[in-house]
Amino acid sequence: MRDSLTVVQLWDRFLDQEKNKLGDELWTVYEQVCVAALDCQRNELAEDCQEALGSKFPQSVRVQRLKGMIYEAAGRYHKAEEVYKEIIDKDETNMFARKRKVAIMKAQNKVAEAIEELNKYLKLFMTDFEAWMELCDLYLSQQDYGKACFCVEELIMSNPHNHLYHQKFAEIKYTMGDPDSMFQARSYFSQAVKLNPDSVRSLYGLFLSASSLAVSGAHKSSKEKQSNIKYAAWAAQQLKEKYTSVQPEHLTNQTKVLESIEKVLESLTEKTAS
Amino acid sequence: MADIEVSIQAYCKLLLHAAKYPHCAVNGILLAKDNRSSDNKTIKFVDCIPLFHLTLGLSPMLEAALLQIDTYCRSIGCVIAGYYQANELLQDKEMNNIAKIIGKRIQENNNSNACVFMIDNERVSPNSTMEVYRVHIPKDTAWNVDKRQTVEEETLRVASVLLSSDACKQLVDFDCHLDDVSKDWRNIDLNDMIAKCT
Numbered sequence: 001m002r003d004s005l006t007v008v009q010l011w012d013r014f015l016d017q018e019k020n021k022l023g024d025e026l027w028t029v030y031e032q033v034c035v036a037a038l039d040c041q042r043n044e045l046a047e048d049c050q051e052a053l054g055s056k057f058p059q060s061v062r063v064q065r066l067k068g069m070i071y072e073a074a075g076r077y078h079k080a081e082e083v084y085k086e087i088i089d090k091d092e093t094n095m096f097a098r099k100r101k102v103a104i105m106k107a108q109n110k111v112a113e114a115i116e117e118l119n120k121y122l123k124l125f126m127t128d129f130e131a132w133m134e135l136c137d138l139y140l141s142q143q144d145y146g147k148a149c150f151c152v153e154e155l156i157m158s159n160p161h162n163h164l165y166h167q168k169f170a171e172i173k174y175t176m177g178d179p180d181s182m183f184q185a186r187s188y189f190s191q192a193v194k195l196n197p198d199s200v201r202s203l204y205g206l207f208l209s210a211s212s213l214a215v216s217g218a219h220k221s222s223k224e225k226q227s228n229i230k231y232a233a234w235a236a237q238q239l240k241e242k243y244t245s246v247q248p249e250h251l252t253n254q255t256k257v258l259e260s261i262e263k264v265l266e267s268l269t270e271k272t273a274s
Numbered sequence: 275m276a277d278i279e280v281s282i283q284a285y286c287k288l289l290l291h292a293a294k295y296p297h298c299a300v301n302g303i304l305l306a307k308d309n310r311s312s313d314n315k316t317i318k319f320v321d322c323i324p325l326f327h328l329t330l331g332l333s334p335m336l337e338a339a340l341l342q343i344d345t346y347c348r349s350i351g352c353v354i355a356g357y358y359q360a361n362e363l364l365q366d367k368e369m370n371n372i373a374k375i376i377g378k379r380i381q382e383n384n385n386s387n388a389c390v391f392m393i394d395n396e397r398v399s400p401n402s403t404m405e406v407y408r409v410h411i412p413k414d415t416a417w418n419v420d421k422r423q424t425v426e427e428e429t430l431r432v433a434s435v436l437l438s439s440d441a442c443k444q445l446v447d448f449d450c451h452l453d454d455v456s457k458d459w460r461n462i463d464l465n466d467m468i469a470k471c472t
Binding site: 143170243257 | 335
């Protein structure tokens, strides 16, 4: 969880004055304050931290990358790229510098180039889950749902017990909207609920995907339709119980959440009757 | 198109949402008073419901949110008539496909009335003297920029005061709500704080 403002405030108010008491921790603190300062547009503070680190660790690649980030924050992308190229030339396995190159393209709205660079990166570092997720989001920004799904499939294969990946896959399939995708969405939302029964997102996903399948004309049989209504009703029940047990009663009443869920359920049974 | 007014409460919450997540794209809904039975056709946006700061482009959570908000706003005599979005990149204030799709959906459900507010990230500052967004209204199949003012001086003053404080930390959007359903996406406490500033 990034809270850069608090980090910078802590530095300004206390840590800067008490530098001498930090011992060896000082250097990690400098690094963290440097990055936090960049988030808060305090570029001068970031430079001060980087210079202090540079004097202590003159050959350090870790310090050099901070220099690159400072250039990025100032919008000097060519200088930043030079720094990262130097780092990669020194050390081919440096993941960080390669990812910063992707970040630079993203910052300039060069999405196609960012995607290409990130794909190259993942061929070398295929277990970097954060990178797969970032690539997924880049594809989603281009509405390339097929490739976005591929990225999440990689994540699910390596982490089959992580409900968040099943949920993400389901959300993308739901967005695609065609009956086959909706069916897959329902399956993956179900799996996500199985892995984490408390996930409100997965419960809503299951509720809405089952409801959508129940009212769509694409059934092979009315038994399938009935099953979907049952799944929707089950998910709705879980959601209602979650809301009534966690939310204060006045909030549930005023926001009409139970009514909104009921409305959808009623519409399913109406359409069955007709 | 009719005149557009945005209340202090709606404006401030929209702004605080963008300020709370400077590293993310954010979006949300604006509620207007239901004026179908009145002669005065001014669109008065009275409240704002912040939606997401994680992936904006996926449908299921958007549909879950609209389901809850729609039922809620009917119970208070309002309609979903507006949508705002702040893009991830600082200089990007264009309506992208997500904004167009959601804007169109609101228009279809609201008698062809809808406004899309695209936030200019560079104006999210306590020193800003202009409205923080560009207003887009539908015209045939496109969305045109509408240059009329939608807020008063007092609104900009209150917004500036709130931005300088830590108020944005208290804001709850739908993503926060989905992580913990005890959190109130109506932001009643924040509404009180905004009211105290006027």
